[in-house]
Amino acid sequence: MTDSYATHRLPAYVGALIALLIGAMPLPHWLGLLRPDFLLLVIMWFALMSPRSTGLLFAFSWGLLLDAFSGILLGQQALGFVVVAYLMHHFHLRMRMYPLLHQSLIILSLLWLYQFILFWIDGVTGHPVNTWMRLLPGLGGALCWPLVSGFFGRIVQRH
Amino acid sequence: MVALRDRGARFAPTRVSPLSWRAIALMALSIGIMVLDVRRDGAGLLRRSLAHIVAPLHRVVEAPSALWDAALTxxxxxxxxxxxxxxxxARVREDALTLAKLRALELENERLQQLLGVSPRDAIRTLTARVLQVDLDALRQRVLIDRGSVDGIEPSQPVMDAxxxxxxxxxxxxxxxxxIxxxxxxxxxxxxxxxxxxxxIAMGLGDPSRLALPYLPRNTDVQVGDSLVxxxxxGVYPPDLPVAIVTExxxxxxxxxVQVRAVPRANLDRDREVMIIWYKPRVTPPPSPVPNAHPTRASAQ
Incomplete structure (x- = not known):
C-alpha cells in the first residue's frame, strides 16, 4: 500500500523539483522574461490529471520553497499556487474534457491570475514592479502547456 | 477569497467541500506567513530552516555553468x-605608477588632515566573491554571491566590480x-x-543597462557624458565611487x-566576480551645525 502510494507520488515530486531547477537556469535577460513558471505548470498538470496524488498542501509547500529559493516575500508565490491549484482541482473534471488549445487558453487566464496576485502583493508590501512584462511568463506558460502536458502524459502513464 | 467561498457554496449548497476548507486554511496560512515576513526577520526561523533546503538547490543550478567555465579555462x-x-x-605596470602617485598624495593628505584636525579617512576592507549563475526573478535585479555570514557579511554592505x-x-x-x-x-x-x-538620487528601472535620475529640476546643470559618483x-556607500554615466x-x-537616464559603469548582467566592501561612515552627520567642537574626540572615534 505504502509502496504504491510512494510510486504514485514520485513523478509529481521529481517533476516539481526539476521544474524548480529549470526555472532558475541562467538565461539571457530577454529570454528570462519570457520564461514560464515551470513549477506552477507542473503543479497545474498534476492537479488536473492526477488530483489524488497531489493536494493543495503540495502546491503550498512548493510555493513556499520557491519563495525561499528566489528570495522574495515568504508566502507570496505559495498563496498564488494555492489559489491556482484550488481552481484546477475544482474544475479538473470539466477541464479534462476540453481540447488542448482550449485548455491552453484557460491556463493562460490562470497564469495571469497568478501574476495578478503577485503584482497585488508586491504593491501592498511596497515593492511594486509596474511593467507590462509581467504578462510575458503567462504567455510563455500557455505556449508551453501542450509540451508539459504531452511530456507528463507519457511519463506518468507508464508508471 | 470571499468570492471563492461563495462559488463553492453554490456548487454544494449544504456544506463547503473539504477542498475549499483546505484552500481557505492554506490561503490564510500564506497570508499569515507574509504578514510575519514583511517585518525584518519576522519569520526568521522558517526562513533559516528553508535556507538549509534551498542552498544545495542553488548549487545544483549553478553546477552546469561552473562546469562549463572550468571546461573553457x-x-x-x-x-x-x-x-x-x-x-x-602592461596594465599592472601602468597601475603601479598611478598607485605610487596616489600613495604620495594620500600621505600628504593625511598630514594636511592632521594639521586641520580632521578625523582620519574611513578604513575600507574588501573581500572578493563569485556571482552564482542562478536566475532568481526576471523582473527584479538580484543575484546570489558565494559568500555568507560565515565570511562576516552583513546586510546593507556595498558591493563593487572592477x-x-x-x-x-x-x-x-x-x-x-x-x-540587490x-x-x-x-x-x-x-x-x-x-x-x-x-x-x-539614482533609481533602478529593472533594466540592467539603465538608471534614472528622477528628481532633478528642469534648469539643472546636467549634460550627456557627466559622470556620477x-x-x-x-551611510551605505562610501563617497566618490564611480556609479554611472549620463546618456540621455x-x-x-x-x-x-528633467528626464535623465544613465548607464551603470559596472557590468551588472555579465559580472562573475565582485568585491564586498566593509565601510563605516566616519560620523553620522550632526543634526545641529556645530562644526567639530571636540576634534580630539572625533578623531578618537
Missing part, C-alpha cells in the same frame, strides 16, 4: 593565455548572500554629479523635472 590555448598575461602585465558600484547586500544566508543591484526597481543610490558637485550620504537628458518645457 582548461581548453584555453596557450597563445590566448600569453596575450592575456602580456596585457595584464568598473563601479554593483549594488548592496540584502539577505545574508550561511554561505550565500543576496545582492543598482538597477533593481527597489534600489536607490545617493549620487553626485562629478562635474558640478550636485547631489541627487556616490555622494557618501545615506531630455528637457520637456511642459514638465517641471
Amino acid at each position: 582548461s581548453v584555453n590555448t596557450r597563445d590566448s593565455l600569453r596575450t592575456n598575461i602580456a596585457a595584464l602585465e 568598473h563601479g558600484v554593483f549594488g548592496q547586500t540584502t539577505r545574508v544566508n550561511a554561505s550565500t548572500t543576496e545582492v 543591484l543598482l538597477s533593481d526597481p527597489d534600489h536607490a543610490i545617493p549620487v553626485q554629479i562629478e562635474r558640478s558637485g550636485l547631489r541627487t 556616490t555622494s557618501g550620504l545615506g 537628458v531630455r528637457r520637456d518645457p511642459s514638465q517641471p523635472l
Whole structure:
C-alpha cells in the first residue's frame, strides 16, 4: 500500500523539483522574461490529471520553497499556487474534457491570475514592479502547456 | 477569497467541500506567513530552516555553468593565455605608477588632515566573491554571491566590480548572500554629479543597462557624458565611487523635472566576480551645525 502510494507520488515530486531547477537556469535577460513558471505548470498538470496524488498542501509547500529559493516575500508565490491549484482541482473534471488549445487558453487566464496576485502583493508590501512584462511568463506558460502536458502524459502513464 | 467561498457554496449548497476548507486554511496560512515576513526577520526561523533546503538547490543550478567555465579555462590555448598575461602585465605596470602617485598624495593628505584636525579617512576592507549563475526573478535585479555570514557579511554592505558600484547586500544566508543591484526597481543610490558637485538620487528601472535620475529640476546643470559618483550620504556607500554615466537628458518645457537616464559603469548582467566592501561612515552627520567642537574626540572615534 505504502509502496504504491510512494510510486504514485514520485513523478509529481521529481517533476516539481526539476521544474524548480529549470526555472532558475541562467538565461539571457530577454529570454528570462519570457520564461514560464515551470513549477506552477507542473503543479497545474498534476492537479488536473492526477488530483489524488497531489493536494493543495503540495502546491503550498512548493510555493513556499520557491519563495525561499528566489528570495522574495515568504508566502507570496505559495498563496498564488494555492489559489491556482484550488481552481484546477475544482474544475479538473470539466477541464479534462476540453481540447488542448482550449485548455491552453484557460491556463493562460490562470497564469495571469497568478501574476495578478503577485503584482497585488508586491504593491501592498511596497515593492511594486509596474511593467507590462509581467504578462510575458503567462504567455510563455500557455505556449508551453501542450509540451508539459504531452511530456507528463507519457511519463506518468507508464508508471 | 470571499468570492471563492461563495462559488463553492453554490456548487454544494449544504456544506463547503473539504477542498475549499483546505484552500481557505492554506490561503490564510500564506497570508499569515507574509504578514510575519514583511517585518525584518519576522519569520526568521522558517526562513533559516528553508535556507538549509534551498542552498544545495542553488548549487545544483549553478553546477552546469561552473562546469562549463572550468571546461573553457582548461581548453584555453596557450597563445590566448600569453596575450592575456602580456596585457595584464602592461596594465599592472601602468597601475603601479598611478598607485605610487596616489600613495604620495594620500600621505600628504593625511598630514594636511592632521594639521586641520580632521578625523582620519574611513578604513575600507574588501573581500572578493563569485556571482552564482542562478536566475532568481526576471523582473527584479538580484543575484546570489558565494559568500555568507560565515565570511562576516552583513546586510546593507556595498558591493563593487572592477568598473563601479554593483549594488548592496540584502539577505545574508550561511554561505550565500543576496545582492540587490543598482538597477533593481527597489534600489536607490545617493549620487553626485562629478562635474558640478550636485547631489541627487539614482533609481533602478529593472533594466540592467539603465538608471534614472528622477528628481532633478528642469534648469539643472546636467549634460550627456557627466559622470556620477556616490555622494557618501545615506551611510551605505562610501563617497566618490564611480556609479554611472549620463546618456540621455531630455528637457520637456511642459514638465517641471528633467528626464535623465544613465548607464551603470559596472557590468551588472555579465559580472562573475565582485568585491564586498566593509565601510563605516566616519560620523553620522550632526543634526545641529556645530562644526567639530571636540576634534580630539572625533578623531578618537
